[in-house]
Each structure stands twice: as C-alpha cells, then as structure tokens.
Amino acid sequence: MQPVIPDTDSDVPITFGFVLLPGFPLMSYAAAVExxxxxxxxxxxxxxxxxHAAPGGGAVTASNGVAVVTDVAVGEGRLGADRVFVFAGGNPSGFEDPALSAWLRRLARGGATLGGISGGPYLLARAGLLDGHRCTLHWEHVPAFQESFPGAQVVRSLYEIDGARVTCSGGIAALDLMLHLIGRDHGPGLAAGVGDWFLHNQIREGLSPQRMDLRQRFGVRDPRLLRVLGAMEEALETPLSREALADIAHVSVRQLERLFRDGLGTGLHRHYLDLRLDQARRLRRETSLSVAEIAAATGFADADELSRAERRRARRGAQAR
Known part of the structure; x- marks a missing residue:
C-alpha cells in the first residue's frame, strides 16, 4: 500500500486511554485500537x-475470555491522555464503581475528551458526564439507559460526537468512529488509507442507523407488512390494537393476519407478544426496575400477566426442542 502522509505539521502524538471493564466487548475494542x-x-x-486501565489493574477478561494486560489500575498513575474511552459489555447497568466515576470526572475537568463504547456510555452517565449531551450506545442497552438517565439525549446512531463527549454503539461502528477521528486529526486521505487497510471500503457516517432495516431483518418486502412491523417496534409500552395495525397497513384484520402468516410464519399476536417479552427480558437484565414497572413499560396489565406470558413462552420453547 502506498503510504498516506498526514497533512499536518504536528509531531505530538495524540494519546488514547482505553478503560476496559470485565466482560468488555473484544470486537469493539479491536475496532478502536487497530x-x-x-x-x-x-x-x-x-x-x-x-x-490501558481497568478497575484493580492487572489483566481484564473480555466477554469471550480473552485477557488484556492493563498498564494501570483505574485512578492510579499519571498517564496523560487526550481521549479516554470506556468499554463495557454484558450488563453495564450492574457495574458500579464510585472510584471509576470520580476518576472520569477528574479526567474531564483536566480537559480530556471522554468517550464510551458499546455499554461504556453507562459509566459516563453514572458519573454525571452525559447530562444534556447527545449520546448513543448499543441498541440493546437503549431502553434501560433511557429509564435510568433521562437527562442524556439518546440518538440511535452509530456514533455521536458532542463537544468533549464521544459515544459509540459498539461492534464495528467503533471502526467508523476511529476513521472519522483519524480523518479529523490528519486528513481524509489517511482515514481512507486505514479503511483500505482493513478492507472497509465505505466509511459510514455517525448518523447511520445501528440496525439492519426491517426488510433485511425479517426478509420481507411487502410494504404493508413493513409499516406494521415498524409501528409495533415503536409501540411496546402501549400496544396497538389489531384494528389500529390493520389501518396502518390499509387492509382488513383478516388480511393482516394472512400477511403475517405468509411473510413471517407466525401470527400477528404472537409476533407482537414476543417483541414485548424480549423488551421485558432486556429491562430485567439491565435495570433495577421492579417486575411491576417492567410490566407497565412493556404493555402488560400487571406483573402477574407478564409472568404468565413469560412462562407460556418458556413452555413453547421447551416443546419446540
């Protein structure tokens, strides 16, 4: 590859600090450091x-069991950094470390740009560093995050740069973020060269969507069905009636049921119920909400109704096996 020389006269390296929490996502980390x-x-x-830093220092293990040996423990040492990114995966809502929060606030006061990748924004928000800021994080963590930190302005994008706060949804979106930063630091030629190096021939914009569109996710093309699927995902707390969904599709309820069976191999009610139960499972895993609060957030009358629906699905799964 022909070297791409940066269009800059600066000889001062830009220093990143990578804070790795136990169970951090290795894909996101590699996409950021490489x-x-x-x-x-x-x-x-x-x-x-x-x-690299981690709570307690030493080696920290990623979600797949690979260990990375860190340079310092959180809060120790006097390593300078222009940008400090926190990586978290699994259930970041369950990780609380007052020492980490205090350290991040101290770094912010010292002028460092603070970032969070995948579930990392949880730790920034818990330290009070995302109030009033646009931010993003992995789509799976969004519902619980919004419940816990209403002061943060969540955008469902690949990455967000809001002043001295940088957040990223994780996965290979971290590569797009880093290419953007490299381009900003040293010009688009170098960013393109790094992208080519990793066979990444299209640098995505930050506002690109995190998830595949409904057409790709469900393998359906009927625009009527796609409209209803989108409406369902937007209305989990207050589920829409079959009649309202049929109106969105401009078909009868009977026709809509047929569209679901033919397009997805399941009934309208079953698909909607599964969406709500999936959301309830995420909220159970990532928040401290009570079962009653989770039931209300997913359109169930009470905790008992939610529990019954979960048990019925578990039985269906067992029978299918």
Whole structure:
C-alpha cells in the first residue's frame, strides 16, 4: 500500500486511554485500537499512542475470555491522555464503581475528551458526564439507559460526537468512529488509507442507523407488512390494537393476519407478544426496575400477566426442542 502522509505539521502524538471493564466487548475494542496502529504503520510516524486501565489493574477478561494486560489500575498513575474511552459489555447497568466515576470526572475537568463504547456510555452517565449531551450506545442497552438517565439525549446512531463527549454503539461502528477521528486529526486521505487497510471500503457516517432495516431483518418486502412491523417496534409500552395495525397497513384484520402468516410464519399476536417479552427480558437484565414497572413499560396489565406470558413462552420453547 502506498503510504498516506498526514497533512499536518504536528509531531505530538495524540494519546488514547482505553478503560476496559470485565466482560468488555473484544470486537469493539479491536475496532478502536487497530486503526490507531494502522495509522502509525502506514505513515511510519508515531501519530497515536495508547494505554490501558481497568478497575484493580492487572489483566481484564473480555466477554469471550480473552485477557488484556492493563498498564494501570483505574485512578492510579499519571498517564496523560487526550481521549479516554470506556468499554463495557454484558450488563453495564450492574457495574458500579464510585472510584471509576470520580476518576472520569477528574479526567474531564483536566480537559480530556471522554468517550464510551458499546455499554461504556453507562459509566459516563453514572458519573454525571452525559447530562444534556447527545449520546448513543448499543441498541440493546437503549431502553434501560433511557429509564435510568433521562437527562442524556439518546440518538440511535452509530456514533455521536458532542463537544468533549464521544459515544459509540459498539461492534464495528467503533471502526467508523476511529476513521472519522483519524480523518479529523490528519486528513481524509489517511482515514481512507486505514479503511483500505482493513478492507472497509465505505466509511459510514455517525448518523447511520445501528440496525439492519426491517426488510433485511425479517426478509420481507411487502410494504404493508413493513409499516406494521415498524409501528409495533415503536409501540411496546402501549400496544396497538389489531384494528389500529390493520389501518396502518390499509387492509382488513383478516388480511393482516394472512400477511403475517405468509411473510413471517407466525401470527400477528404472537409476533407482537414476543417483541414485548424480549423488551421485558432486556429491562430485567439491565435495570433495577421492579417486575411491576417492567410490566407497565412493556404493555402488560400487571406483573402477574407478564409472568404468565413469560412462562407460556418458556413452555413453547421447551416443546419446540
């Protein structure tokens, strides 16, 4: 590959601090650190440096069991950093560390740009660093995050840069974020060169959607069915009636039922119920909401109704096996 020399006179490397929490997503971490290495290799210059920290220091294990040896424990040492990114996966809502929160606030006061990747924004929000800021995080964490931190302005995008706060939904979106930052730091030519290095031939914008569109996710093309599927996902707390959904599709209820059976192989009611139960499961895992509060947030009359629906689905699953 022909080296792409940055259009800059600065010889001062930009330093990243990567804070890894137990169970951090290795895909997101690799997608963030590897572009920095590639930028240095392609140009033959020390454009970026980085260090690692974890609560308690030592080795920290990713979600797949791979361990990364960190340089310092959270709060220790005097390593400088221009940007500090927190990586968290699994159930970030269950991780509380007052020392980490205090350290992040201290770094912010010192002028560092603070970032969170995948579930990392949880830790920034818990430290009070996302109030009034636009932010994003992995779509699976969004409902619980919004319940816990109403002061943050959640955008369902790949990544968000709002002043000195950088958040990213995780996965390979971290690669798009880093290419954007490399382009901003050293010009679009280097960003394109790093993208080519990783066979990433299209750098996605931050506002690109996180998830595949409904057509791809469900393998359906009928616009009537797609409209109803979208409406269902937007109305989990107050489920729409069959009649209201049929009006959205501009068909009768009977026709709509046929569209679901033919397009998805399941009934309208079953699909909607599964969406709500999936949401309830995420809220159970990622929040401290009571069962009654989760039931209300997913359109069930009370905790008993939710529990009965969960038991029925579990029995269906057992019978299918």
């Amino acid at each position: 572009p920095l290495r590639a930028a240095n290799t392609i140009t033959g210059r020390d454009l970026y440096r980085w260090w």
